[in-house]
Amino acid sequence: MVPATIKRTSLSAILLLAAALPAHAHVGIGTTSSFTSGFMHPLSGLDHMTVMIAVGLWAALNGGKAIVDWPLAFVGVMLAGGTLGMLQVPVAFVEPGILASVVALGLLVALAVDLPVSAGVAVIGLFALFYGHAHGTEVSENAGGLGYMAGFAAATALLHAAGLAAGLGLGIRFPGLARAAGGACAAVGAGLAFGVL
Template structure:
């Protein structure tokens, strides 16, 4: 798939998501005031698991510097978005972009899109910023936001590692299985958008 087709595909996914319902894991998250709550939260939401594993799978497909750069970009910009969310800085279309990230990353894996590492990091970082902002806004003013974000960042990194591990385990020989996993991730994202999941 050419780069221009990939960009158009990602754009269509984002446009579909602008008309979607909110990601359920971002509503009524319960406790958001401890390291343990932050550590558990990404493991309890389907949208989180899909995106975090997708980043790892796509990084494994790309290989090289992407294996560490893309997850690092996600975690770093997720934390930046979280800090702005805690500070109460408003950001529009957070939940639609979160859902679009699931579909977009799934499609990028399915098509085995080979973007330059820097461009992939920017795209992943953009999605991560919105994920982080959503979580920053969930933290009560009286809560220990730093503890929650630390746990959240660690769980995020672990899910990235799981995706990388699965992608590397599949290797070149079973690359199609990784691409099929990408298709499943995109399908889950579309299911979340239309309310079927």
């Protein structure tokens, strides 16, 4: 068992490092005017897939209300962030926040950090705001843009469900496997931060 002090110190150091790096976790994407393109986008990048699955894994490892509340918080706040982006309301540190989310959520799973549900909602909501805003700024300001965001939300929810299924199916019997997946997520984030991936 890793002492809580080491967990907090490691997480703080990684978040500060990720926030200071100039790398962009999110890159411009093709068409942003249909449900299908919105649905396909989260399935097309390591940052999206790892974070969305990590939310489900972390919720499964924490159990209880987190199983429902954390994925719903991500999707809901992501849509709110998308609305802010579509309205061109500025949000600071969007790209570093997306990059930090990959590392941080991976570490939260890898270290099996047990937070109260409300604290987990706050952490997940912050990262979801960055994802939503980044995509909201790219979508068309019409019905096609709304379709894109709906597709994006649907794929996000499915990736959360995949993480939940893996966490509940394997994580309970083999918690080391779920934690190793969190470590892999953090490694992806480090790879993105240093331009390796």
